[in-house]
Amino acid sequence: MSEDAVERYKRLVESIKNCTKCPLHLSRKNSVPGEGPLNADIMVVGEAPGRSEDEQGRPFVGAAGKLLDRLLKEAGLERGKVYITNVVKCRPPNNRDPKPEEITACLPYLLEQVRLVKPKVIIAVGRIAGSTLYKAAGLKWGGVRRERGKAVKARLAGIDVVIVSTYHPAAALYNPQLKEDLESDFKGHIRKAVEDALKGRAPKTLEDFIPLGPEPGGPKVGSRGYVEAGGEGEGSGGKGQGKA
Ligand code: URA
Ligand code: SF4
Numbered sequence: 505m506s507e508d509a510v511e512r513y514k515r516l517v518e519s520i521k522n523c524t525k526c527p528l529h530l531s532r533k534n535s536v537p538g539e540g541p542l543n544a545d546i547m548v549v550g551e552a553p554g555r556s557e558d559e560q561g562r563p564f565v566g567a568a569g570k571l572l573d574r575l576l577k578e579a580g581l582e583r584g585k586v587y588i589t590n591v592v593k594c595r596p597p598n599n600r601d602p603k604p605e606e607i608t609a610c611l612p613y614l615l616e617q618v619r620l621v622k623p624k625v626i627i628a629v630g631r632i633a634g635s636t637l638y639k640a641a642g643l644k645w646g647g648v649r650r651e652r653g654k655a656v657k658a659r660l661a662g663i664d665v666v667i668v669s670t671y672h673p674a675a676a677l678y679n680p681q682l683k684e685d686l687e688s689d690f691k692g693h694i695r696k697a698v699e700d701a702l703k704g705r706a707p708k709t710l711e712d713f714i715p716l717g718p719e720p721g722g723p724k725v726g727s728r729g730y731v732e733a734g735g736e737g738e739g740s741g742g743k744g745q746g747k748a
Contacts (some may be wrong), residue, residue, distance in 0.1 A: 505542045509620050513542055516616050520593050526609035528602070532563035538617060540591025542737035545701055546586040547623035548572070549614065551632040551672060552602050558595035563588045568674040571683075572629070575673065578690040579627075579698050587621050589614065591636045607636055615640065615661040624701035625655075626665050627694055630672030636668055652689055655697040668697045 520537040523529060530657040536553040539562060548564075556566030564572050573583045592602040592610040602610075614636075618626070620707040628634040631648050631672050641658035645651065670690070676683040 509542065512616070513620050516620070520613055520694065523593070523610075523613075526592075526594075526606045528592060528596060528606055528610075531593040531597050533558045535593045536563050536590060536595075537593055537613070538563055538587065540587030540621075542587070542621055544585060544587040544621055545624045546581060546627065546698060547621055548576075548586055548588045548629065549624070549633045549637060550588070550590040550592050550625045551630050552592045552599075553595040554599055555595070564583070567677055571677065571686075575686060575690040578687060579695040581698060583666065583699055586627075587617070587623065589617055591632055601632060607632070611636065611640060612723040618661045618663050618665070622663050623665055625697050626660070626667050628667055628669045629677070633672075634667075634669040638666070639725070641667070643692055652685075653693050654691055655700075666697050666701065668694045670694065 517537045520535050520715070523535060529535070532553075540547075550564060550568075550572075553563065554566050554568065556569070557563055563569070572588075576583055577588065591614060592606055593613060594610075596602050596606070626637060628637050634648060634651055635645040637658070637660065638651075638656075641660045643656065643658060648669060648671055654668070654721075656667045658665055658666075668689075671682050671686050674688060676686045686721050
């Protein structure tokens with residue numbers, strides 16, 4: 505992490521703290537920029553701060569955060585080693601979904617975080633995180649149920665990353681089936697993507713990102729088994745790809 509990057513990061517945090525670019529600033533107690541090592545290989549992106557996060561100015565510190573911490577362990581990760589943030593940095597009233605225009609207003613902050621941290625893997629938790637990241641990378645989002653299980657190559661803010669998606673931990677708090685699915689995702693495709701990245705097996709150069717085929721219409725599988733997101737036609741569910 506160069507000094508320049510640290511300076512840029514500090515400026516970014518200040519901008520987020522003082523931001524008035526969308527109406528969410530009106531009801532927040534604290535904006536929640538994110539936290540974690542700036543040289544993290546893994547980034548977690550959630551939806552938006554909830555009540556506890558708004559009070560403390562820190563991401564994922566409430567009940568969903570406790571579950572996230574446990575899930576990260578299933579993937580062989582420690583919370584302290586990943587960079588954690590959200591799509592929008594201020595709490596929507598009553599935890600409603602962030603509106604498209606709020607996401608658009610806030611997205612430059614997330615993209616700058618990606619540029620500075622340069623993660624190898626981004627774990628998108630929930631529909632809002634997954635759909636926003638895919639869209640920002642020019643990929644077609646097929647819904648959490650279709651996208652979970654995939655490790656998707658993406659170029660985001662000029663950075664080559666692998667995006668893995670799953671459900672949101674908050675949704676699983678009162679839904680045992682979802683919680684089981686989340687656990688199997690963190691033990692399965694997420695853990696694998698993380699291990700590949702940390703072994704240096706994740707695609708790193710532009711050539712690594714040129715899909716090698718196979719057929720038009722189906723999910724394009726690169727040389728290392730990474731799936732292209734949003735392939736047109738029936739194959740785009742990517743069945744079996746990376747599933748545990
Ligand atoms: N849910 C989120 O999406 N983010 C948080 O930081 C906390 C709960
Ligand atoms: Fe600014 Fe994002 Fe907060 Fe909206 S949600 S006020 S864009 S920091």
